[in-house]
Amino acid sequence: MDVLSxxxxxxxxxxxxxxxxxxxxxxxxxxxxAAALARSRFPGKSLIDAALHMPLVLPPVVVGYLLLLVFGxxxxxxxxxxxxxxxxFVFSWTGAALASGLITFPFQVRAIRLAIGAxxxxxxxxxxxLGAGRTDRLVNLILPLALPGIVTGAxxxxxxxxxxxxxxxxxxxxxxxxxxxxxxxxxxxxQAPGGEVEAARLSVMSIxxxxxxxxxxxxxxxxxxxxxxx
Amino acid sequence: MSIDIEVRHAFGDFALHANFQVGAGxxxxxxxxxxxxxxxxxxxxxxxxxxxxxxxxxxxxxxDSNAGIFVPSRDRRVAYVFQEARLFPHMTVETNxxxxxxRAPSRLTEPEIHRIVELLGLExxxxxRPRNLSGGERSRVALGRALLSSPEILLLDEPLAAxxxxxxxxxxxxxxHLRDSVRLPILYVSHSLEEVSRLADQVVVMxxxxxxASGTVFDVLTDLALPDVTGxxxxxxxxxxxxxxxxxxxxITILDFAGGILVVPLLSRPIGMRLRVRVAAExxxxxxxxxxxxxxxxxxxxxxxxxxxxxxHADVRLxxxxxxxxxxxxxxxxxxxxxAAGMRVFAIVKSVTVAPQIDPLGR
Numbered sequence: 249m250d251v252l253s254x255x256x257x258x259x260x261x262x263x264x265x266x267x268x269x270x271x272x273x274x275x276x277x278x279x280x281x282a283a284a285l286a287r288s289r290f291p292g293k294s295l296i297d298a299a300l301h302m303p304l305v306l307p308p309v310v311v312g313y314l315l316l317l318v319f320g321x322x323x324x325x326x327x328x329x330x331x332x333x334x335x336x337f338v339f340s341w342t343g344a345a346l347a348s349g350l351i352t353f354p355f356q357v358r359a360i361r362l363a364i365g366a367x368x369x370x371x372x373x374x375x376x377x378l379g380a381g382r383t384d385r386l387v388n389l390i391l392p393l394a395l396p397g398i399v400t401g402a403x404x405x406x407x408x409x410x411x412x413x414x415x416x417x418x419x420x421x422x423x424x425x426x427x428x429x430x431x432x433x434x435x436x437x438x439q440a441p442g443g444e445v446e447a448a449r450l451s452v453m454s455i456x457x458x459x460x461x462x463x464x465x466x467x468x469x470x471x472x473x474x475x476x477x478x
Numbered sequence: 479m480s481i482d483i484e485v486r487h488a489f490g491d492f493a494l495h496a497n498f499q500v501g502a503g504x505x506x507x508x509x510x511x512x513x514x515x516x517x518x519x520x521x522x523x524x525x526x527x528x529x530x531x532x533x534x535x536x537x538x539x540x541x542d543s544n545a546g547i548f549v550p551s552r553d554r555r556v557a558y559v560f561q562e563a564r565l566f567p568h569m570t571v572e573t574n575x576x577x578x579x580x581r582a583p584s585r586l587t588e589p590e591i592h593r594i595v596e597l598l599g600l601e602x603x604x605x606x607r608p609r610n611l612s613g614g615e616r617s618r619v620a621l622g623r624a625l626l627s628s629p630e631i632l633l634l635d636e637p638l639a640a641x642x643x644x645x646x647x648x649x650x651x652x653x654x655h656l657r658d659s660v661r662l663p664i665l666y667v668s669h670s671l672e673e674v675s676r677l678a679d680q681v682v683v684m685x686x687x688x689x690x691a692s693g694t695v696f697d698v699l700t701d702l703a704l705p706d707v708t709g710x711x712x713x714x715x716x717x718x719x720x721x722x723x724x725x726x727x728x729x730i731t732i733l734d735f736a737g738g739i740l741v742v743p744l745l746s747r748p749i750g751m752r753l754r755v756r757v758a759a760e761x762x763x764x765x766x767x768x769x770x771x772x773x774x775x776x777x778x779x780x781x782x783x784x785x786x787x788x789x790x791h792a793d794v795r796l797x798x799x800x801x802x803x804x805x806x807x808x809x810x811x812x813x814x815x816x817x818a819a820g821m822r823v824f825a826i827v828k829s830v831t832v833a834p835q836i837d838p839l840g841r
Contacts, residue, residue: 373525374564376551378627379581392568477567477607 256450258425259433266341266416266429267409270349271356275402278356282394283386285357286364304354312418315347319419343420344427348412352405359404363397364390396472400465407461410454430454479663481505481631485521485531485541494518494528498682498692504657504664506674506695509684509707515667518684519633522665523558524551536630536663552581557629561636563616565608571619572604578627586628597659598622598652614645618652625660632664638673653677671708675699675716675756683707700802702786702793712793714758715803721751730775730829737801741775742832761831762805764794765824766815776827778803782819785812792817798825 252260284290285297303311319326319337329335337343367390375385391398413431420427422436434450437443479502487494496518507515520526522533524540527548533541535556540549557578565574575595579585586594595601598618608616617637624632637653638646650673657664657677668674674681674695681698683691685707691698698704699713719735724744731745733755740755747753768777780798787793792812794805803825817823 368564370560370562370564371566373551374558374560375566375577377523377525377554377556377558378578378623379552380577381552384581389566395568475568477569477609 252449252453253446255424256433256446256453259428259430259450260453262341262425262427263410263429266344266348267406269342270345270347271352271402271406271409273345274349274353274356274405275398278353278401278405279360279391279394279398282357282360283364283390286361287390300357301354303351308351308412308414309418311351312347312415315343315350315415315419319343319346337420339420339423339427341420341426344412344416344429347415347419348409351412351415352409355405355408356401359401360394360397363394363401366397367393393476395476396469396478399472400469403461403465403468407458407465410457410461430457479536479661480534481522481663481665482534483518483522483531485518485528485533487517487521487526487528487530492687494521494687496521496684496689498689500663500665500680500682500692502661502663503679504666504677505680505682506678507665507667507682507684508669508671508674508698510669510709512686513684514687515669515684516635517687518689519558519635519665519667522631523556523633524549524554525558555583555628555630556633557624557627557631558633559617559620559624559635559637561639563608563620565611565616565619565623567608569608570604571600571606571608571611574608574619575600575604575623575626578623578629582626582628584628586626591626594622594625597655612645613641614649617641617645617649621652621656625656629662632660632662634664634666636667636669639669650676671699671713675713676754696802700795700804702784702795702804705788705793711791712759712804712806714756715762715801716754716756717801719753719755721745721747721749721753723749735801737780737798737803738778740827740832741829743829755832757803757827757832759793759804759806761827762803763826764796764805764807764811764815764817765826766821768824769826772826773828774826775829776825776832778825778827780823780825782817782821782823784819785817787812794823796823796825 281300317323321327321330321336321338326337337346371389372385375389380388411431416427416429417432422428422432428436430450434447437447437450480499482499484497494514494517496514507518509515517526521528530543532539539547540554541547566577598621600618600622603611603615603619611619621637638649641649654677666677678695680693681695682689683698690707691701691703696717699716702712705712717735719733719740721731722734722739723732726744729744730741733740733742778798780796780803782794782796784795785792787809790809791806792809794807794817796803805825
């Protein structure tokens with residue numbers, strides 16, 4: 249009873265892998281997007297800002313459907329990736345990671361953008377008079393000072409990504425060992441007769457993971473702030 | 479070694495028109511808050527791109543609106559010490575200090591770095607983080623960070639404004655030392671005439687976005703139009719002097735200056751030392767004939783160059799040798815003596831009023 253069954257362990261490890269890869273791959277893009285939104289002015293900025301926040305308000309099923317339209321094996325991008333890079337998202341855990349990363353992208357952008365926006369712009373001016381160019385300032389000043397926001401953004405996104413259901417089941421289906429993450433495993437357990445106990449065990453695990461994620465982000469945020477001198 | 483600037487810039491209802499040329503040494507940019515001082519040095523530093531004009535630093539054109547030249551801040555070799563220090567909070571003092579040094583096209587050597595660290599008394603702070611520093615320490619680190627970047631020009635925006643009197647007293651000697659030991663043009667923004675009179679070689683006066691006067695500190699501080707900017711009484715006479723002799727038995731010291739000699743109460747400083755002297759306008763008396771049998775030790779012959787009358791006073795500017803003096807007298811005295819520009823007069827300065835105004839310059 250207190251030991252998880254092999255399929256449950258499989259679902260747990262898969263969930264962790266999918267979220268880690270999805271959020272990890274999205275992080276650099278989220279950071280750049282946040283830096284651009286926080287520090288630059290360019291035409292169409294509010295449009296891009298709105299587009300980046302779409303996953304937050306769209307039904308996840310719609311996101312999954314759109315992913316199918318773009319990355320399906322017969323869709324233009326999907327076909328090209330399969331032919332040239334041997335990369336297939338559909339029915340694969342990488343597709344689940346893509347969906348998770350995309351859905352939680354706004355979480356990361358918002359947290360990092362807030363952190364960058366809170367940095368005193370006078371520090372950038374000081375760095376510039378001391379000979380630091382744009383990239384130099386981004387790498388040596390903005391990113392280190394935004395570190396608390398970057399880390400908390402990533403951890404929050406990771407915790408939220410563990411719960412992703414709609415986009416994953418729509419885009420990559422519910423394949424045990426490949427795309428059946430925790431929420432999908434809970435759903436499957438409830439669909440099977442007598443699966444309530446398994447569903448309950450998996451749910452408790454999900455709650456524990458979410459709590460751990462939130463707590464960890466608080467702790468890491470405090471440590472990171474101290475580290476960057478705040 | 480020069481700064482040559484002529485720029486115009488407007489934002490909202492504020493219009494900047496800065497136009498002045500200054501050479502080596504320390505130039506104070508003086509004016510009330512909102513007069514355009516910081517805007518002007520932001521333009522010199524390249525943090526602001528003015529609408530019109532040109533800026534030439536040490537013979538290099540860094541901005542020219544007609545020719546479309548705008549050298550970005552990072553390539554101007556201008557070190558800027560901001561009012562709030564702006565140290566990088568995630569770096570130690572040492573990393574802060576070396577930030578500009580690492581990016582400089584020509585780097586100071588380790589002994590040169592050590593000399594600046596020592597000059598500013600930073601040795602014991604190197605491993606600390608900015609949040610653990612006092613206000614005075616932060617100012618010193620910011621100054622060191624600027625100097626280590628091997629700048630061609632040093633801009634200081636009220637580096638003392640955020641400090642209390644004790645911290646100011648701690649930093650001022652460093653600034654004086656810096657002015658005399660580092661061969662850099664320094665532009666020093668200040669709204670304190672005390673700082674200006676103590677530190678500056680040259681002064682640019684800003685008012686409502688315009689540079690209204692510029693010249694040597696001695697000329698500008700005795701300019702009778704200055705009270706229009708300060709809204710206060712004339713600042714008085716400031717000049718550099720050298721200790722010629724001490725007469726301990728009589729309790730006096732004799733100073734040499736461009737306008738002659740000045741007798742002051744006995745100083746405990748070595749002969750030959752340079753000093754800056756201030757004589758308040760209220761402490762100068764005027765006479766048409768050379769007075770005799772008078773207690774005052776200093777009777778200086780000069781000629782009147784300018785007179786300004788206010789509601790109660792007449793401010794008289796005269797030249798004693800090369801040194802301009804200002805005397806503030808009543809309008810009644812001016813009428814009684816029929817004072818006018820061009821007249822020969824005698825300025826009488828009581829020694830005891832001079833002594834407290836002396837600051838050691840250490841030059």
